[in-house]
Amino acid sequence: MRRIFLALITSTFILGCSSVATDSKQNMEQENLTLATIWYQNSPEVKALYYQGFNIAQERVQEFQKQKSDRPKAVVVDLDETMIDNSPFQGKMIETGKPFTPEMWDEWVTLEKAEAMPGAVEFTQFCKMQGIEVIYLSNRTVGQQQATMSNMHKLGFAFVKPENFYLKDTTSKKEPRRRRISENFDIILLLGDNLNDFAQVFEDRYEDWGKANVDGQRQQFGRKFIVFPNPMYGEWEKNIYSYERVKDEETRFSMRRETLKSF
Numbered sequence: 001m002r003r004i005f006l007a008l009i010t011s012t013f014i015l016g017c018s019s020v021a022t023d024s025k026q027n028m029e030q031e032n033l034t035l036a037t038i039w040y041q042n043s044p045e046v047k048a049l050y051y052q053g054f055n056i057a058q059e060r061v062q063e064f065q066k067q068k069s070d071r072p073k074a075v076v077v078d079l080d081e082t083m084i085d086n087s088p089f090q091g092k093m094i095e096t097g098k099p100f101t102p103e104m105w106d107e108w109v110t111l112e113k114a115e116a117m118p119g120a121v122e123f124t125q126f127c128k129m130q131g132i133e134v135i136y137l138s139n140r141t142v143g144q145q146q147a148t149m150s151n152m153h154k155l156g157f158a159f160v161k162p163e164n165f166y167l168k169d170t171t172s173k174k175e176p177r178r179r180r181i182s183e184n185f186d187i188i189l190l191l192g193d194n195l196n197d198f199a200q201v202f203e204d205r206y207e208d209w210g211k212a213n214v215d216g217q218r219q220q221f222g223r224k225f226i227v228f229p230n231p232m233y234g235e236w237e238k239n240i241y242s243y244e245r246v247k248d249e250e251t252r253f254s255m256r257r258e259t260l261k262s263f
């Protein structure tokens, strides 16, 4: 009896180990996202950075209020990781070891469970009181507009109406949509977590990752462009992989290591 019991324990242990080994191998695929996602979800520094960004944005709105304009004034804001938090989607990628797919993203968007970034809802309410329009310029797709609006409505955002949403239809480039917004509004301020949220000049990143373009526009940051942190994903990542879709994790791992500076 004792022998059978021991055998059972041993086989359970071996089985247990092999399933852990399989799990960890599968889950290594997105493991590199873990620390960035934990930082984004938990560190009070992230909360402080969003408050800081929206406080500056509010001051800038008050400044711009003193200037005359021939058109109504508008603030153009990105959505994901600017106004709303999708980090549980990153959490799901890490947990399952699966890469981004449009289907999995759509599943998350349809749940309408994104939360508001700290200070974001209040900022839109402040703009409303000031008589300044908030325009949502995002690369969520037009097919996701209903779920996105419903999600944001529940969170208390102002200006949740179809005409204020400029979502992705044919192109992910934002410049054509910014031009359309400019036909009706004087864009006084832009908010985003990706430089492409601000101006076309940032879309080509070149070998220096676009840093020279940032130097060229340095006067605009904190004045016309308000930047929020996103260490989880973004255009910045593409330089690591030389703008190629590298699929296997081993190559991605070594490309990340090659990118690192050390001494």
Ligand SMILES: [Mg+2]
Binding pocket: 078, 079, 080, 081, 082, 192, 193, 194
């Ligand atoms: Mg974004």
